Structures are given as C-alpha cells and as structure tokens.
Amino acid sequence: MRRAGISAGALFAVVLVLAAVGASFAYLDMPLGALFSGSAVDEAVSFVKRFFPPDLSPDFLAKVGFATLETLAISLLSTLLAALAGALLALPAAGRHGVAGRVGARFILNLLRSVPELVWATLMVLAAGLGPFAGTLALALHTTGVLGRLFAEALENTPPAPAEALVGGGAPALASFFYGTLPLVASQWLAYGLYRWEMNIRMAAILGFVGAGGLGALLYYSLSLFHEAQASTVILAMLAMAIAVDGASAWLRRAAA
Template sequence: MLNARHATDPAALPRLMLTIAAVALLWPGLMLSELNPLVLFDEDNRRTMGGFLAGFWPLAHDTEFLRLLGRATLETLAIATAGMALALLIALPASLLASRALSRSAVSREGRPAWWSQALRWPARAVLIVLRSVPEIVWALLFVRAVGLGPTAGVLAIAIAYSGMLGKVYAEIYESVDPLPARALLGAGSSRLAAFLYGVLPQAAAEMLSYGVYRWECGIRASVVMGFVGAGGLGQQMDLSMRMFAGAEVASMLVTFLVLVLLADLISRALRWGLA
C-alpha cells in the first residue's frame, strides 16, 4: 500500500495555484468585456435571429444573383492573390535584410555576427514590426479613406499587413535551416544572393511555400471581412444582403466562402505533397 506521501500528487498545489491565477486574470477581462451569454436567449433576440435564420433556406440561386455572386467571388480571390503578390515583393527582400543567416561577419567570427552587422538588421526588423502591428482591417479603413471604396483598398491593406508577417516568418525560417552550406559558399567568395539561392532556399522552400499558401488562405478570409468596410469582394456584398435581411443570399455567400477556404486547403495539401 502506498503511504500518504506517495499517494499525494506533487503537482497538485502548482496546478491549483495556476488555475487560481488564470481565473484571477480572466475574471477582470470578462467583466470589462461585459460578456452576457443570456442575451442570446432573450425573447426578442430569439425571435429576430429565428426569423433571419429561417430565411437561409432555400439558398438564393436565381440567375442575376448567381452572376453577382460569381463576380464578387472572383473579386475576393483577386484581392487576396494580388495582395499576397505585393506582400511577397516587400517581404522577400526585407526578410533577407532582417535575417542573420547570410551574414559574412558570422563566417569570419566563427558564427558570431559582429555588433555592427546586428545593428544594420534592426531597421529592417523595425519596419516589419510596424507593418504587421496594424491589423489589415485598420489598413483597409485607412485606404478606403485614401483611395475610395473598392478592391484597391483591400489589396493594399493585405499587402502592407502581410508583408510584415511574411518577412518575419521567412527570416526565422532562414535562420532555422542548416547554416553550413550558406557559410561554405560565403567563405568561398560567393555573393549573398548565390548563398541564398543554393545554400538556404533549397532547405527552406517547402516551409516557405506552405506558410505562403496559408497566408493566402488567411488573405481570402481577411478580404471577406474587409468587404464590410467597403473594400469590395464577398464581404461588401454580404454586408448589403444582411442590411436587407436577405437570408437566402447570405447563406449562398457563406457556402461560397466555405468552398473557397476548402479550395485553399486542398491547394496547400497538394503543394506539400508535391514538395515532400
């Protein structure tokens, strides 16, 4: 028989203290957010939501609406794709500047970059922090004021916000691969571009591509959300339909959105399988 000392869980007290600390931190947040799930069961709210949801079926499928839905879907894909393309144009060079994977000083100092080399990378990292610190919906609001309603605001918002995210992650990917091939090329006198193309990129390509496709999928979702502030695409059309309480149209757009996300997931899986 185990005695009382061995029967007692030694981690019980730390777990209890962690639980108490989590509740103590969570409770003020719940109070400040004024969370009250009971409002969902209010009679007026249930009647309103029930009437709106009842209109979801059957799905809207008339010719004029399907033509409008197809245009909005293509616009959403175009916003996400064009925004990602512009983001990559910014993120790739910025990630190379922010990463120490191609530092010549790391080769000459046995893997320890010189202080001045680290100082030169901080401006690039600071730019990436600024770009990704502002959510894309805020960028969309700013660009809607600057260039007006339409897809252009969505493209620019995705390009700015996602360039910071891609640049940060790509710089970390470069530093996570085996540094010996790149350092050997740099030590032999190769340029940084050649060291990147032949020493870093072959090891990092699969992970970079996988994350890029994931960000493209996020861009599709973000473009729908940004449509509610006038940045075009499915979101803008969904906002109009919700204002008119056209539940059937909203349901058709939700199904279309689900298909778009599923398509992005299938593309991501196919690319991972092809590079495996």
C-alpha cells in the same frame, strides 16, 4: 520545499479569474436567462428561417461569381506581393546585413504586422479609394509583416555552411543565397506562404465591409438591405471558396514536398 496539493498562489489565481468573469457579466449587463427563454428560441429560429432558401437566381449567381473571383484575385495578389516583400525584408531581419539592418528591418516588420488588416484596409480605402485595389494593398501590407517575420526565423535556423562554402569559392552574395540558402528554406517559405494565402482568402472576404471590394462588399450590401436570402448565397460562396482553397493548398504542399 514544495508540497503536494494546491498552493495558496494557485487558489488565489482561480478566485481572481472567477471574480473577473462574474464582474464581466455584471458590467456587460448580459441577461443569461433571456438567452434560453422560449421567446428567444422562437426569435432565433425565425431569424435563421429568413436566410432560406438561398437566392439562386442566375443574375445574382453571376454577381456572386464575379465577387468570388475578385476575392480570389485580391488574396492571391496580396499574398504574392507580401511574399516578395517579406523575403526582401527577411534577409536583413535575419541579421545577414549587420546589426543596423536587423534592427531596422525588424522595426518595419513589427510595424506592418501589429496593425490589423481591417485597420490597414480602412486606411487604404482613404488613401486609394473604394475597391479591390485598397483591399489588395491592405492585405499585402499586413501579410508582409507576418511573412517577413516567419521567413526571417526560418533563415536564422538554417545552417550557414552551404552558403559560406560558396562565398569561400568566390561566388557573389546573391548567387550564394540562391544556391546555398534558398534550397534549405524554400519548402518552409512555401508552406508559410500557402498558410497565409488561406488566411488571406477569408480575410479578403471580410475586407468588403470597409469598402475594399470582393464578396464582403456584396454581403455587406445584402445584409444592410435585409436581403437575407442573398446574404446566405454569399456565405455559401465563401464556404465553398475556403474549402476549395484548403484542398488546393494541401495539393500544392504535397507536390512541393
């Protein structure tokens, strides 16, 4: 019989969480008091002040503009490559080519997905050298894993009847896919692709920190040289780009619906 009120197990769990939080503070040696002291607030204000006003000189703006274009290109190209590769891997991963294909494709997708973008970027910078090419490869590899998995799940939830009817009428497998299956998943695949594109834009802006080009590289240089005004211009550019891309993908989604 279940009783009303908190069970002993729930009480134990709460105590355990509280103890873990306390232990974490002790272990990390975080002086909570110092965070809210007068001198800390002064220091924070002066730190923020150094970022204003942003550096809006034409020379630097041109630099930021090119870096923004580079970041956009990296995110767009990597998402497109990932969508293509993800679609190719999603077909076997959804079990359309037997059990062996399913297991193999899922393994590849898991491998690609479980390595984070920054780790891929570090590896690609070593393999392909500094620059936007490494960033594009890194994002494409990780996004292939994510999109392939999402595409496969969409395929698994799709009624097979339309494609089966076409195969029953003698249509080749590829034609049946394009006429019977793709129209059922296309809008969902597009939505997943756009969502990952938005995420990749933000990611592409950071990848520069490990030498993979774009706005991130610019931000890294200006912060390393304590040029806070320039860093703030770069951060503003990142913000503007994220807002623009959100708007663009919302518009694309509406147009496709």
